[in-house]
Amino acid sequence: MSSSMAPGNSPTMRDVAAHAAVSPMTVSRTLRGDPRVSPEMRERVLASVEALRYRRNDLARGLRTGRSSGLLGLVVTNLSNPFYSELALGVESLASAGGMRVVIGNTGGDLDRERQLVDDMASRRVDGIIVVPAGNDHSHLDPAALHGLPVVLATRPPSGQDIDCVVVDDFGGSRRATAALVAQGHHRIGFLGLGRSLWTGAERLRGHCAALEEAGLAVEDALLRSVAPDAGAAETLALELLGRDDPPTALFAANNRNTVGAYRAIAETGSFAALAGFDDLPLADLFAAPISVVTYDTGEVGRRAAELLLERIAGEQQPAHPRIVTIGTTLKRYQPLRGPASG
Amino acid sequence: MSSSMAPGNSPTMRDVAAHAAVSPMTVSRTLRGDPRVSPEMRERVLASVEALRYRRNDLARGLRTGRSSGLLGLVVTNLSNPFYSELALGVESLASAGGMRVVIGNTGGDLDRERQLVDDMASRRVDGIIVVPAGNDHSHLDPAALHGLPVVLATRPPSGQDIDCVVVDDFGGSRRATAALVAQGHHRIGFLGLGRSLWTGAERLRGHCAALEEAGLAVEDALLRSVAPDAGAAETLALELLGRDDPPTALFAANNRNTVGAYRAIAETGSFAALAGFDDLPLADLFAAPISVVTYDTGEVGRRAAELLLERIAGEQQPAHPRIVTIGTTLKRYQPLRGPASG
DNA sequence: CTGTTAGCGCGTTCAG
DNA sequence: CTGAACGCGCTAACAG
Numbered sequence: 001m002s003s004s005m006a007p008g009n010s011p012t013m014r015d016v017a018a019h020a021a022v023s024p025m026t027v028s029r030t031l032r033g034d035p036r037v038s039p040e041m042r043e044r045v046l047a048s049v050e051a052l053r054y055r056r057n058d059l060a061r062g063l064r065t066g067r068s069s070g071l072l073g074l075v076v077t078n079l080s081n082p083f084y085s086e087l088a089l090g091v092e093s094l095a096s097a098g099g100m101r102v103v104i105g106n107t108g109g110d111l112d113r114e115r116q117l118v119d120d121m122a123s124r125r126v127d128g129i130i131v132v133p134a135g136n137d138h139s140h141l142d143p144a145a146l147h148g149l150p151v152v153l154a155t156r157p158p159s160g161q162d163i164d165c166v167v168v169d170d171f172g173g174s175r176r177a178t179a180a181l182v183a184q185g186h187h188r189i190g191f192l193g194l195g196r197s198l199w200t201g202a203e204r205l206r207g208h209c210a211a212l213e214e215a216g217l218a219v220e221d222a223l224l225r226s227v228a229p230d231a232g233a234a235e236t237l238a239l240e241l242l243g244r245d246d247p248p249t250a251l252f253a254a255n256n257r258n259t260v261g262a263y264r265a266i267a268e269t270g271s272f273a274a275l276a277g278f279d280d281l282p283l284a285d286l287f288a289a290p291i292s293v294v295t296y297d298t299g300e301v302g303r304r305a306a307e308l309l310l311e312r313i314a315g316e317q318q319p320a321h322p323r324i325v326t327i328g329t330t331l332k333r334y335q336p337l338r339g340p341a342s343g
Numbered sequence: 344m345s346s347s348m349a350p351g352n353s354p355t356m357r358d359v360a361a362h363a364a365v366s367p368m369t370v371s372r373t374l375r376g377d378p379r380v381s382p383e384m385r386e387r388v389l390a391s392v393e394a395l396r397y398r399r400n401d402l403a404r405g406l407r408t409g410r411s412s413g414l415l416g417l418v419v420t421n422l423s424n425p426f427y428s429e430l431a432l433g434v435e436s437l438a439s440a441g442g443m444r445v446v447i448g449n450t451g452g453d454l455d456r457e458r459q460l461v462d463d464m465a466s467r468r469v470d471g472i473i474v475v476p477a478g479n480d481h482s483h484l485d486p487a488a489l490h491g492l493p494v495v496l497a498t499r500p501p502s503g504q505d506i507d508c509v510v511v512d513d514f515g516g517s518r519r520a521t522a523a524l525v526a527q528g529h530h531r532i533g534f535l536g537l538g539r540s541l542w543t544g545a546e547r548l549r550g551h552c553a554a555l556e557e558a559g560l561a562v563e564d565a566l567l568r569s570v571a572p573d574a575g576a577a578e579t580l581a582l583e584l585l586g587r588d589d590p591p592t593a594l595f596a597a598n599n600r601n602t603v604g605a606y607r608a609i610a611e612t613g614s615f616a617a618l619a620g621f622d623d624l625p626l627a628d629l630f631a632a633p634i635s636v637v638t639y640d641t642g643e644v645g646r647r648a649a650e651l652l653l654e655r656i657a658g659e660q661q662p663a664h665p666r667i668v669t670i671g672t673t674l675k676r677y678q679p680l681r682g683p684a685s686g
Numbered sequence: 687c688t689g690t691t692a693g694c695g696c697g698t699t700c701a702g
Numbered sequence: 703c704t705g706a707a708c709g710c711g712c713t714a715a716c717a718g
Contacts, residue, residue: 010468010490012711023689028713036687053490058466059402059412060711063694069402070467071446079435080642085428092422092449101446101463103414106435120444123401124413125353147353147396263629267680283624286606288631288679299423336631337610355695366705371697379703403695406710 011052020048031056062125072309073121073129075105075114083256083279083298084132087154090302091130098310100127111135122146128309130154130302136197138163150312152305156199157324164312166305166325170200170278173294173329174207174254175214177276180292180331181250182215186274190241190248191224192234192258201226204254204278223248227258234261242271253277263291284334296329354395363391374399405468415652416464416472418448418457426599426622426641427475430497433645434473441653443470454478465489471652473497473645479540481506493655495648499542505665507655509648513543513621516637516672517550517597518557520619523635523674524593525558529617533584533591534567535577535601544569547597547621566591570601577604585614596620606634627677639672 017024022041029037030045037045048054062069072095076084092102103126105117114134118141121129128150131141142161143151153165181189191208194201209219225241227234234253238261241248250273251266253259259277266273267289276292284291304325312318360367365384372380373388380388391397405412415438419427435445446469448460457477461484464472471493474484485504486494496508524532534551537544552562568584570577577596581604584591593616594609596602602620609616610632619635627634647668655661 013713014711024712025689026687029688032713038687041688053488055462055466055490057468057711059468060406060694061713063403063406063696063710064712064714066694079432080425080429082423082425082428085425085431086423088428088431088447089422089449092447096449101448101467103444103446104431104435105444106432106439119398123398124444125400125402145396147398260626260629264680267629281626283603283626283630286603286610286631287626287629337607357695367696368705369703372704375697381703384704400695403710404697406712407695407697409710 010057011054012057013054016045016048016052016054019052020044068127069125070100071121071124071126072100072102072306073105073118073124073126073131074102075107075117075121075129075131077107077109077132077134079104079106082282086298087132087302087305090299091306092302093299094303094306094310107134109134111137115140118146122149127313128152130305130309132156136199150309152309152312154301154305158322159199162322164308164323166301166308166327168200168296168301168327169329170203171207171210173278173296173331174204174252175211176207176329176331177278177292177294178208178211178252179215181252181274181276182211182217184250184274186248186250187217188220188223188246188248188250190238190251190273192237192241192251192253192262193224193226194254194258195226195228201254208252208254227254227261229257232261234258235264236261238262238265239269242266242269242273247271248273250274250276255279256281259291259293263287263289280332281334285337287334288336290336291334293332293334294329295332296327301327353400354397355400356397359388359391359395359397362395363387411470412468413443414464414467414469415443415445415649416448416461416467416469416474417445418450418460418464418472418474420450420452420475420477422447422449425625429641430475430645430648433642434649435645436642437646437649437653450477452477454480458483461489465492470656471495473648473652475499479542493652495652495655497644497648500667501665502542507651507666509644509651509668509670511543511639511644511670512672513546514550514553516621516639516674517547517595518554519550519672519674520621520635520637521551521554521595522558524595524617524619525554525560527593527617529591529593530560531563531566531589531591531593533581533594533616535580535584535594535596535605536567536569537597537601538569538571544597551595551597570597570604572600575604577601578607579604581605581608582612585609585612585616590614591616593617593619598622599624602634602636606630606632623675624677628680630677631679633679634677636675636677637672638675639670644670 013024013027016027027045030042074091095102107114111134130152132154133156136159138158138161141151151163157165193205196202212219225237251262253262256279278294280293280295356367356370359370370388373385417434438445450457454477473495475497476499479502481501481504484494494506500508536548539545555562568580594605596605599622621637623636623638
């Protein structure tokens with residue numbers, strides 16, 4: 001009765017062993033399913049385990065076995081964004097399938113916070129980390145700088161380091177969306193972009209321009225705008241574009257926030273401009289006006305990232321070169337609901 | 344040079360000590376900020392730490408100090424639901440503020456999975472668990488059955504056990520929404536509920552009925568429907584209600600899925616029925632028709648839950664009785680955007 | 687089949 | 703101010 005049953009103190013193997021009048025080793029073996037334990041012993045031990053509601057300490061176990069924590073780190077910029085929560089679900093499902101758990105960290109887009117989160121997770125001896133980088137400096141994410149701790153970047157490619165990554169086909173998706181607008185007869189298309197410093201922003205702009213050029217259309221700088229990540233900023237810029245003497249007949253927005261802003265601008269001005277945007281807008285078929293969006297399987301991003309990570313973790317032979325997985329996109333058209341009144 | 348620098352093997356304190364030609368103890372003290380270390384020693388140690396990119400093993404540290412893992416468990420039914428991801432963000436923000444990390448687990452609504460997740464987290468020695476219970480059996484969530492491990496239930500009250508919880512004012516929110524419909528002149532209101540077995544479903548029904556009764560209106564069983572958690576099921580039931588000889592002039596939907604189904608049904612039939620629903624529908628001002636929703640601060644649910652949990656964890660004296668925190672609701676009206684065309 | 691010894695990486699305790 | 707011994711909870715490696 002040395003260290004037992006104080007409220008809040010879990011019993012140890014020794015407590016169980018004492019209760020069952022066996023050695024701790026027998027308890028250990030029983031709990032690990034070692035076959036060389038006689039049925040009677042096994043029964044006696046299990047009875048004591050139940051009686052004491054004993055639960056093996058995975059931390060101590062991991063320390064001894066050398067096997068690490070069974071934890072995957074997941075560092076995202078904004079968990080409340082449905083995009084990242086679906087990604088998180090994708091990661092969780094694969095992790096769980098491998099008996100691992102996921103530790104999350106939210107950076108809020110702050111690079112320093114990202115650094116300290118990664119550091120903290122490394123100290124907790126997670127088996128690997130999936131990161132949606134907040135900035136362009138990825139030096140602290142290089143496995144080489146982390147004693148070989150596997151890292152996978154999600155939705156952004158590494159900048160200079162050898163790191164696995166899963167990215168969305170930003171270029172192709174934007175190209176297709178713009179091409180569709182062109183096919184509908186639009187020759188002047190306003191573009192509401194992200195900062196060009198973001199890889200994702202640059203790619204989406206590139207795709208947009210590529211589609212224009214392939215259609216033999218000029219890329220007018222006056223129609224290309226960059227939007228800060230603010231809420232109403234996109235709306236303001238869209239209003240500006242639509243208010244020009246020679247307004248565009250269509251808008252392409254480089255992410256969901258921009259798309260919403262553009263939609264509001266169009267609705268407010270009563271413009272008939274067509275609208276397309278990157279990222280899905282789940283209930284857009286309930287909107288008053290039609291809209292096209294570039295969608296992709298967000299959960300798949302998480303699953304593939306987890307896959308790459310788990311391969312590295314389990315990996316006997318490590319791939320020499322970092323791998324890049326690209327998730328494809330689909331152009332989806334949302335048409336307003338029509339009641340029988342109009343049919 | 345015994346256990347050092349194999350790729351994938353982190354250095355230990357001994358490695359650092361060897362590198363700095365001091366005893367491991369000096370390294371330990373330096374890293375913990377123990378003042379009784381001479382500046383020169385301190386420098387030498389820190390230099391070696393940097394050189395080896397050493398990172399202290401928090402697992403081993405926790406084992407020795409007795410302080411637990413610094414981990415909070417968060418078990419939800421469906422992470423991809425924006426509701427729970429905001430809740431998760433709320434939990435994460437408070438946990439981070441206290442230097443803790445969050446381990447997530449997704450049950451998919453499966454009670455067995457919930458049990459094994461809680462079990463697993465207990466084995467990992469998390470300091471506390473926040474659970475959105477998948478069912479009505481909470482016996483495995485009772486701290487008494489978990490050696491005093493603190494537990495907080497989110498969005499559902501405990502059923503029989505002494506467990507802290509944070510719930511939404513489901514009753515009040517529903518009552519207010521229905522009262523608003525009544526005030527608009529609606530006397531026959533269809534109700535699209537959840538199963539009555541869910542606490543949340545029962546409360547929302549109760550609130551709806553209370554509002555009717557307070558207005559002196561009869562509660563017609565024929566207008567009360569229960570909807571399975573399927574996607575289109577709510578739509579089907581709503582169509583049924585609207586197709587009656589004596590259809591309701593308004594619908595109240597008990598959650599966001601039901602609201603969407605009801606909205607679709609109304610749009611399809613060209614009905615003029617008014618619509619209100621529990622849970623926010625973020626971009627509903629872009630919808631073609633107006634709609635009222637009962638909203639509440641989802642992040643606040645997570646933050647308050649984390650607060651209760653952290654209090655229990657830090658707690659010198661434990662509150663004898665379980666605590667219930669109720670999060671208030673707001674009735675929010677979404678009006679379709681109006682361009683100057685109609686003004 | 688079971689028990690004993692030793693040690694995972696670290697920190698407390700007590701000597702120097 | 704620094705180091706040596708011991709132990710956190712658990713499990714390999716070796717006895718018996």
